Amino acid sequence: MDAMVVGIDVSKDRLDVAVRPTGESFAFKRTAAGIDDLVARLKDRSPAVAIEATGGFEAVVAAGLAGAGLPVVVVNPAQVRAFARALGKRAKTDPIDAVVIAHFAEATKPQLRQIPDEMTRLLAELVARRRQIVDMIAAEGQRAGRMSDHRLTRSIGRLRKALEKELDELDRLIDDHMRGSAVWVETEKLLVSVPGVGKTIARTLIAELPELGSLDRRQIAALVGLAPWTRQSGQWRGKSFIGGGRKSVRSSLFVGAMVAARYNPQLKRFRDRLVAAGKPKLLALVAVARKLITILNAILRDRRQWQPLAA
Numbered sequence: 001m002d003a004m005v006v007g008i009d010v011s012k013d014r015l016d017v018a019v020r021p022t023g024e025s026f027a028f029k030r031t032a033a034g035i036d037d038l039v040a041r042l043k044d045r046s047p048a049v050a051i052e053a054t055g056g057f058e059a060v061v062a063a064g065l066a067g068a069g070l071p072v073v074v075v076n077p078a079q080v081r082a083f084a085r086a087l088g089k090r091a092k093t094d095p096i097d098a099v100v101i102a103h104f105a106e107a108t109k110p111q112l113r114q115i116p117d118e119m120t121r122l123l124a125e126l127v128a129r130r131r132q133i134v135d136m137i138a139a140e141g142q143r144a145g146r147m148s149d150h151r152l153t154r155s156i157g158r159l160r161k162a163l164e165k166e167l168d169e170l171d172r173l174i175d176d177h178m179r180g181s182a183v184w185v186e187t188e189k190l191l192v193s194v195p196g197v198g199k200t201i202a203r204t205l206i207a208e209l210p211e212l213g214s215l216d217r218r219q220i221a222a223l224v225g226l227a228p229w230t231r232q233s234g235q236w237r238g239k240s241f242i243g244g245g246r247k248s249v250r251s252s253l254f255v256g257a258m259v260a261a262r263y264n265p266q267l268k269r270f271r272d273r274l275v276a277a278g279k280p281k282l283l284a285l286v287a288v289a290r291k292l293i294t295i296l297n298a299i300l301r302d303r304r305q306w307q308p309l310a311a
Contacts, residue, residue: 004047007102009094010058018098019047020106025095030057035064042070050105052077052097059121073110080104123177123184124207130170130200131248137163174203191296193305196260196267204252205296212293213300220297224249226290250289257289265308267291 009016015028015038026041028034042049042065049065049072051058058074066072080097083104089096137160144156178184184206191202205212211223221227225245260267267288274284299306 004045005102005106006042006047006049007098007100007105008049008051008058008061009097009101010051010054010061011094012057014094015061016094016098018095018102020099020102025098027095030061032064035061039065039068039070043068046070048105049073050075050101050110052080052101063118063121073105075101075104075110079108083107119177119181120207120210123174123203126170126174126177127204127207128248130167130174131204133163133167133170137167178203187300190299190303190305194260194292194295194299195264195306196256196292197296198256198259201252201256204249208246209249212297215297217294217297220293221290224253224293226250226253226286226293253289253293254285257285257292260292261285261288 004022005020007018007020010030013030015030015034016025017027017038018025028038038061047070049070051062051065051072051074053074053076062072062074080101084092084100087100087103089100140156140160140163144153144160147153147156178188187206188199188202191197191205192199209220209224212220215223218227223245225247257267261271261284262268270291271284271288274287275281279287295306
């Protein structure tokens with residue numbers, strides 16, 4: 001008998017569920033009781049469960065199912081829609097989406113990833129909120145440079161002060177939350193031992209890349225969208241690109257790569273060799289970011305602090 005696959009489309013108040021290959025479909029409320037009923041319905045069947053990412057609504061559902069011992073994977077909605085188009089399914093309703101998600105998971109067999117616990121999810125939310133506040137402060141700074149009226153400038157100044165106060169409070173909350181886990185504290189020390197990696201980058205990796213240290217270098221590079229992919233057809237060879245993966249982690253690594261390319265002796269030599277060989281500076285920066293995540297992966301795998309190599 002074929003392995004059973006369950007697709008779940010999550011909305012604010014409802015869970016639409018489809019089962020392959022049996023063709024069953026049913027729905028539950030997106031409440032604690034509804035999730036318990038769903039677990040009871042699936043528990044004895046031992047299916048693989050695929051849930052489409054839906055702006056955070058899927059997190060509590062995935063956690064509930066994973067906590068009950070069911071194998072769960074959260075799938076990319078863009079990939080699911082592309083799969084639906086390839087099947088010629090133009091209609092889009094929640095029940096139809098659940099069927100497509102199940103079919104997508106059955107066909108592609110996406111790799112299961114560990115669902116973060118409540119403590120890790122809260123850290124990820126704090127780190128994400130800090131990133132939003134930093135972006136707002138930067139945006140207000142750019143607006144200030146375009147203002148000519150002093151009243152508008154003062155308005156921007158007041159808002160920036162409020163945002164900076166909120167940023168300080170978030171940093172305090174993140175510090176307190178980090179101290180709640182001895183493992184996180186030790187992991188942070190290992191990560192920041194690498195020149196170019198500060199607390200913000202380390203905490204982003206802890207919160208949003210829990211696989212760091214458990215995968216090989218190719219897998220970890222692909223997971224954050226730093227593994228190059230090529231375009232070619234026949235004799236035509238296109239340029240290589242990076243993309244996909246976890247954008248927030250990749251953005252943090254680019255910041256770390258820019259610092260490391262100046263102050264990390266090993267990565268500075270690596271970057272300088274690429275530029276001297278005629279590589280574009282942006283491509284060299286991508287290569288530094290990829291090498292940085294490889295180094296960080298090895299450090300957590302071996303649980304050993306950064307040891308600079310001889311020139």
